[in-house]
Amino acid sequence: MDYKAPVEAYTGVVREVTIGKGNKSLKIGGENILPLHFFDQGSNPNPVKFALEILDMKPEDWPEHAVEPFKDVISDPVSWAKKCRGFAVDAVSLFLMSTDPAVKNAPADKAAALAREVAEAIDVPLIVYGSGDEKKDVEVLSKVAEVCDGMNLLIGPVLKENYEAVGKAILDHGHTAIAQSPLDINLLKELNVKLSKIFPPDRIVIDPLSSALGYGMEYSFSLIERVKQIGVITKDSMTMMPIIANLGGECWKTKQAKENKKQGLLWEGMTALSLLLAGANILVLRHPETLKLIKETIEAR
Amino acid sequence: MPIAGSEIVKMLPGKKPCKDCGFPTCFAFAMKLASGGATVDKCPYLSEEVKAKLVDLLAPPIKLVTVGSGENAVKVGNEEVIYRHEKTFVHSPGIALLISDKEDGAEVEEKIKKIKELQFPWVGVNLKANLLTLHFASGDKNKFLALVKKVYNSTDAGIILISEDLDVLFAARDICADRHPLLYPITKGDIDKAIPRIKENLTPVGLRGESVEQLIPLTIKLKEAGIEELVLDPGSKNLLEAIRDQTSIRKAALKQGFRPLGYPTIAFPAFMAKDGLKEMLVGSAFINKWASIIVFSDFDKYSLLPLLVQRLNIYTDPRFPMAVEEKYYEVGEPDESSPVLVTSNWALTYFLVSSAVEAAKVPAYICVKDAEGLGVLTAWAAGKFSGDSVGTFIKKCGIENKVKHRKLVIPGKVARIKGELEDALNLKWEVIIGPRETTGIGAFLPGLAKQLKG
Numbered sequence: 001m002d003y004k005a006p007v008e009a010y011t012g013v014v015r016e017v018t019i020g021k022g023n024k025s026l027k028i029g030g031e032n033i034l035p036l037h038f039f040d041q042g043s044n045p046n047p048v049k050f051a052l053e054i055l056d057m058k059p060e061d062w063p064e065h066a067v068e069p070f071k072d073v074i075s076d077p078v079s080w081a082k083k084c085r086g087f088a089v090d091a092v093s094l095f096l097m098s099t100d101p102a103v104k105n106a107p108a109d110k111a112a113a114l115a116r117e118v119a120e121a122i123d124v125p126l127i128v129y130g131s132g133d134e135k136k137d138v139e140v141l142s143k144v145a146e147v148c149d150g151m152n153l154l155i156g157p158v159l160k161e162n163y164e165a166v167g168k169a170i171l172d173h174g175h176t177a178i179a180q181s182p183l184d185i186n187l188l189k190e191l192n193v194k195l196s197k198i199f200p201p202d203r204i205v206i207d208p209l210s211s212a213l214g215y216g217m218e219y220s221f222s223l224i225e226r227v228k229q230i231g232v233i234t235k236d237s238m239t240m241m242p243i244i245a246n247l248g249g250e251c252w253k254t255k256q257a258k259e260n261k262k263q264g265l266l267w268e269g270m271t272a273l274s275l276l277l278a279g280a281n282i283l284v285l286r287h288p289e290t291l292k293l294i295k296e297t298i299e300a301r
Numbered sequence: 302m303p304i305a306g307s308e309i310v311k312m313l314p315g316k317k318p319c320k321d322c323g324f325p326t327c328f329a330f331a332m333k334l335a336s337g338g339a340t341v342d343k344c345p346y347l348s349e350e351v352k353a354k355l356v357d358l359l360a361p362p363i364k365l366v367t368v369g370s371g372e373n374a375v376k377v378g379n380e381e382v383i384y385r386h387e388k389t390f391v392h393s394p395g396i397a398l399l400i401s402d403k404e405d406g407a408e409v410e411e412k413i414k415k416i417k418e419l420q421f422p423w424v425g426v427n428l429k430a431n432l433l434t435l436h437f438a439s440g441d442k443n444k445f446l447a448l449v450k451k452v453y454n455s456t457d458a459g460i461i462l463i464s465e466d467l468d469v470l471f472a473a474r475d476i477c478a479d480r481h482p483l484l485y486p487i488t489k490g491d492i493d494k495a496i497p498r499i500k501e502n503l504t505p506v507g508l509r510g511e512s513v514e515q516l517i518p519l520t521i522k523l524k525e526a527g528i529e530e531l532v533l534d535p536g537s538k539n540l541l542e543a544i545r546d547q548t549s550i551r552k553a554a555l556k557q558g559f560r561p562l563g564y565p566t567i568a569f570p571a572f573m574a575k576d577g578l579k580e581m582l583v584g585s586a587f588i589n590k591w592a593s594i595i596v597f598s599d600f601d602k603y604s605l606l607p608l609l610v611q612r613l614n615i616y617t618d619p620r621f622p623m624a625v626e627e628k629y630y631e632v633g634e635p636d637e638s639s640p641v642l643v644t645s646n647w648a649l650t651y652f653l654v655s656s657a658v659e660a661a662k663v664p665a666y667i668c669v670k671d672a673e674g675l676g677v678l679t680a681w682a683a684g685k686f687s688g689d690s691v692g693t694f695i696k697k698c699g700i701e702n703k704v705k706h707r708k709l710v711i712p713g714k715v716a717r718i719k720g721e722l723e724d725a726l727n728l729k730w731e732v733i734i735g736p737r738e739t740t741g742i743g744a745f746l747p748g749l750a751k752q753l754k755g
């Protein structure tokens with residue numbers, strides 16, 4: 001019995017998406033191999049990237065050990081964003097929580113002005129997430145797109161319910177879109193098909209929703225794994241987009257992460273590493289120590 | 302690569318319908334064999350040679366190996382798929398705690414205690430680590446054997462023995478052989494000497510190579526010697542090598558049907574990472590990436606729980622979502638003016654909502670609607686959490702007899718069902734849109750409770 005190491009060569013190539021402009025730009029995706037499968041034929045020109053999240057308001061329910069690295073800047077999103085640079089981030093992700101009608105219902109123009117200020121203050125690309133309220137986000141994300149015209153931010157979530165309006169604003173002002181659908185491969189493809197009709201597919205990043213360890217992580221894991229395989233192995237054009245795993249917030253809202261720092265770092269770290277192994281191209285984390293741990297773990301030689 | 306019934310039938314005697322096997326024809330028997338519903342020995346007319354060949358062909362592509370005995374036996378292997386979305390992973394990996402004979406008495410006691418006592422109730426199951434690994438590192442044989450005796454006598458956990466010195470390895474084996482310990486490592490250099498000793502008292506064997514390829518002649522040799530409970534260590538030194546090696550072994554077994562690599566694997570985060578947290582992270586990656594036994598140098602309750610939850614998640618059968626029963630649940634001691642919330646019956650949705658309500662210290666009713674175990678938003682998208690169906694459930698679940706008010710809180714993520722739901726409830730209930738995230742419940746609920754009381 002002769003053994004031949006199984007070396008695969010696939011025909012699908014994930015679209016390479018650029019976010020940010022000029023010397024602030026960052027490429028994600030572009031691979032034709034499965035995650036970390038450097039032993040197969042092909043390559044990943046843009047190894048997985050990491051962003052840290054910041055909020056547009058002082059967080060209320062973060063445990064002290066999550067606030068700690070940013071405690072001096074936590075009430076000021078601009079300084080907070082700048083401080084992220086000290087943790088070797090590839091991007092910063094701003095969450096416009098305060099615009100949520102159920103939180104503060106902050107007005108769109110205020111949020112947009114902040115997004116611009118943050119984007120200008122940092123030397124890495126900015127990701128902007130609206131509150132997820134499908135109606136309010138039309139207003140908020142359109143305004144963000146307009147005020148930050150030409151900066152090529154990564155903006156989302158673009159949902160099935162609002163993709164036409166939000167997609168148009170993102171496109172008109174030269175940004176990149178996060179297409180988000182709830183943990184289902186068919187819904188995800190359907191949204192990409194619809195969005196692609198009005199939007200260039202090489203400016204779409206997929207957000208399949210990331211659940212935390214113990215709270216549905218395995219659904220996100222298997223979904224991302226499938227999306228990646230359907231793209232890379234079977235060359236399905238509508239799944240050949242880079243994947244964003246926005247998991248920090250989900251992990252840190254669990255009782256287990258709040259209870260103890262070490263447990264929290266591992267909660268976020270194991271979720272992140274799982275989704276990375278499944279095929280995420282960019283991870284949004286909350287704790288800078290998690291980021292460091294994950295990087296060192298995958299870079300160990 | 303399972304063999305087809307049509308292939309098997311060619312190897313059967315074809316004595317028309319003699320039916321001695323209990324099946325009407327050879328073909329029917331062959332089909333049953335292929336699906337695992339019968340065993341080869343039922344046909345009395347097979348030569349020893351054909352029988353052996355069939356047994357081999359029909360064996361699962363990854364050998365089942367048992368470490369430990371009795372209630373604490375850990376069974377690994379027998380996996381059928383490369384990716385969990387293809388079907389499911391079956392035998393969750395053994396999580397092992399390493400004790401070196403260089404550690405002092407107190408440290409040893411502490412670790413034995415950890416294996417016994419670190420247990421976590423989690424969504425109806427009890428999570429715990431299940432193996433002890435004893436490492437001969439002191440150079441003092443008697444010291445190591447004393448450790449083996451101590452562990453053998455004071456726990457009933459499955460044992461992995463590590464010793465580069467074969468004499469010490471087999472002496473330790475003789476102390477705890479009835480516990481079915483795993484002997485590690487057997488290598489290219491000592492396999493010939495080891496074989497007769499292994500056969501004196503057969504227990505599982507861990508093979509160490511410097512690559513996947515190097516393991517192949519070793520497994521072939523052991524199998525020929527009748528030693529088949531094998532566990533493979535391809536010697537991966539970091540995460541990237543681990544992914545490469547584990548992927549090769551898994552694909553060789555399941556995609557290429559290459560028998561000499563059809564065994565479970567063992568991984569040693571204990572020897573791969575210096576930092577405790579990174580060790581746990583590498584270990585968690587091995588859970589995703591198919592290791593069957595994973596050995597850690599140490600852990601405590603805060604680092605072990607995430608790892609065990611990771612194992613539970615990845616080995617959950619994706620075909621059956623975890624669901625809770627459809628009914629209303631009481632949190633605290635609610636009365637006729639307590640808030641009423643509705644959510645879907647995915648176990649985790651329910652636990653998130655109920656723990657948030659509990660933390661808010663507001664007694665309340667949570668009406669859990671059967672949505673086939675999906676989360677709220679997914680359930681809505683799949684048509685299992687529509688206004689109509691939620692309305693029907695609210696009417697029949699009995700909550701209308703429990704509260705005097707008629708205000709129903711729905712998850713903010715499905716705000717859009719408000720109108721349809723109010724119609725379905727014949728406008729008798731006012732539907733209130735709750736927070737989008739369970740984290741918002743703490744701020745939301747006390748206000749509502751006050752309003753309902755006053």
Ligand code: SF4
Binds near residue numbers: 327
């Ligand atoms: S006992 Fe053997 S020969 Fe007879 S029918 Fe069954 S398989 Fe065929």
